[in-house]
Amino acid sequence: MELFTEGDPIADTKAPTGPVEKRWETRRFEAKLVNPANRRKMTVIVVGTGLAGGSAAATLAEQGYHVRSYCYQDSPRRAHSIAAQGGINAAKNYRNDGDSVHRLFYDTVKGGDFRSRESNVHRLAEVSVNIIDQCVAQGVPFAREYGGLLDTRSFGGAQVQRTFYARGQTGQQLLLGAYQALERQIGLGNVEMNARHEMLELVIVDGKARGIVVRDLVTGEISTEMADAVVLASGGYGNVFYLSTNAKGCNVTATWRAHRKGAYFANPCYTQIHPTCIPVSGDHQSKLTLMSESLRNDGRVWVPKTKGDDRNPRDIPEDERDYYLERIYPSFGNLVPRDIASRAAKNVCDEGRGVGPTKLGVYLDFADAIGRLGRKAIEAKYGNLFEMYERITGEDPYEVPMRIYPAVHYTMGGLWVDYDLQSSIPGLFVIGEANFSDHGANRLGASALMQGLADGYFVLPTTIANYLASGPLEKVDASHPAAVEARADVEDRVQRLLAVNGDRTVDSFHRELGQIMWEHCGMERSEAGLRKAIDEIRALRDQFWQRVRVSGTGEELNQSLEKAGRVADFFELAELMCIDALHREESCGGHFRAEHQTPDGEAQRDDDRFAYVAAWEFTATGEPSVLHKEDLKFEYVHPTQRSYK
């Protein structure tokens, strides 16, 4: 059977034409407005309360809409944006080091290996400066210089210092800012918050997204909530790999359910493998922990020059060490982008020069920086990260170099959206990591926080008004046949999961799926491997539905049932990821196909054949998806072989 078929290309992304720096201004002016008296009568559902969802819900409520917000955690403050460590980019040019909106735009398009949309990325760079202003006004305690002004640092893929930070907890502080704005609106009665609720289905009425079906995770009650528009801000799908730096609950269910109802899924194979994570220590491992990219400002990455050198790292003399990033990429050194640093680590480990008990690790060494700046200065910059490392590994990184290895961290793919962040289903908007829009095939460090907040604070509140202003929409309630059917589907699925009553746990399936994905759809992919993975995923998915064991009932807090539903969706996504990776016969950013590399082992793009967004349309379970291509045009940043040498 064919793996997919090809449908019509996507002709219009609704981006205004004209000079790139005028497009957002044009869109803002041309977007229709909703008068304040009418906003009160409109309800918007926002799923997810991270940087994108939290900031969107707060802002929409400030504007006067009635907002219903949902998260699976016990409080909106716990969304996984909270774990982002390093920082947030903004083109403020406070350092006077040559930064500008255009340079941030340029770096991001290049960093994404020329697989993102120029219009979107330029808007992101423009809005970046407003984000910093907004967060400071909310009381976000960014790091400051002695003069009282904001401090910045460098991140990968940039030669300017444009990353604002709050020690190693930037995501936490930005999220708490958005969360506090959200709580203010909850207190004022403008947002109805539903924590410990999980979206399990999208409701479509007359071709428009009009509601969601949710399960109350405490009581198990399934209910249908209707609205004028639905916003998904449900994050990325890195947990398809089982082991990742995502929180345990992160899942694809909200976006996958929307995909099954008609929303295109774009570039699912674009996965970011982050180079600096704590290596796996054993089979019991439930998640991986990131060590912020900011550490590469001062840490130097190395492995022994000779294979199998088992000496204590401190006993290996300088001239027997290979600082391979500095050697191969002299102009960016340890601060090359993530995809490049990860692949380089994999290569040295494949050569047999990896370190640590599993030999899947490289050193990140602070001895030089401690010598140059003193232990105190390093403690002030990275203290919390060093402590975290020691708690997990039992080793003191002030004394011995850290051991790091790449791990799944972020997914650039996601639901396809147009310039207005609207999916292929009218009335369904997708923001933050859940959409695919701004990072192309590789995201630069400190750009996820920027995109989440740009979408939530500034972009969506403008573009969603344009949609809502085209109403009023027909009044519908939960008794509409489409809503009843969606709810029945959810109930049926819950019962099916409980009924299998097999002999394997959900986690055992999830772990096995993750191994298949890591092996064949991870840092390096090949045609043979991907074909094998597709067969293995299908076989394992059949086993799942015959042998999984979910304990308890649907009418109670049941964490094993929650996991089962999420893993069932990961199985379907995993197959699409492999098909997408297989069809893209080129290497770009985080998608590295073994067959397509330059003579010195870098990603070899094929712009003639693949300068497009792959947007996949779901047809039916087990049937081939339809590929829609959106051609990417580069008018300002001309695609070249990306070089950080």
Add this chain to the structure above:
Amino acid sequence: MNLTLRIWRQKGPEDKGRMVTYQVDDVSPDMSFLEMLDVLNERLILAGEDPVAFDHDCREGICGMCGLMINGDAHGPQRGTTACQLHMRQFTDGETIDIEPWRASAFPVIKDLVVNRGAFDKIIAAGGYITAPTGSAPEAHSTPVAKANADAAFESAACIGCGACVAACPNGSGMLFTAAKLTQLSLLPQGQPERYTRVIGMVDAHDEAGFGGCTNAGECTPACPKGIPLNTIGRLNRDYLMATSKRGDNTPGS
């Protein structure tokens, strides 16, 4: 390592609950505490028993979702560490470990080790913010902030809202949580306009949610995985006193 666990099991809010003993063998010292519970749960599921419900999410000590009383200590024996970051090398072979939920009247038990901490959100909703609607912000550098104040504000802002302070407090007080947010916002110039309405709103919400009062027992700071300092409560009290003495005084500028 082989361990004996005594875990609080409670089917729901109405159930009385009880400690149940489990044996877990072959525990690796490199496992996290929650990974050790994962092993137990896998076994319980296959044996047809109900797995132990516990809250967790990021497993890197920042989301604040996990929270267990381990041998009577909030988040266990290692200071400055959440339960998810606690590793089994902190325990010894053959040890018996008691695992219970947070116990406080403001945090009712939902099931087993899972409690409802919604009261914390209510405290924030009652004033734990700076009113700055999107779009209204001035240029970030228009207001410098002395580095010492910015650093101290950050230190208080590091609170993860896990509730260990409440669980450790003999009065079940949420004062450290409340004071941490108040301290952060009152140290910043942006937080000044609402400084005194904020403290009254938050303290009132704290009391209404059923938290106990603070009697300076000082159990909260040592239990706090982020080391929020006790002197934040002193700041809260000072601002509260100022605020209540101003109450009813509508003179502008007072």
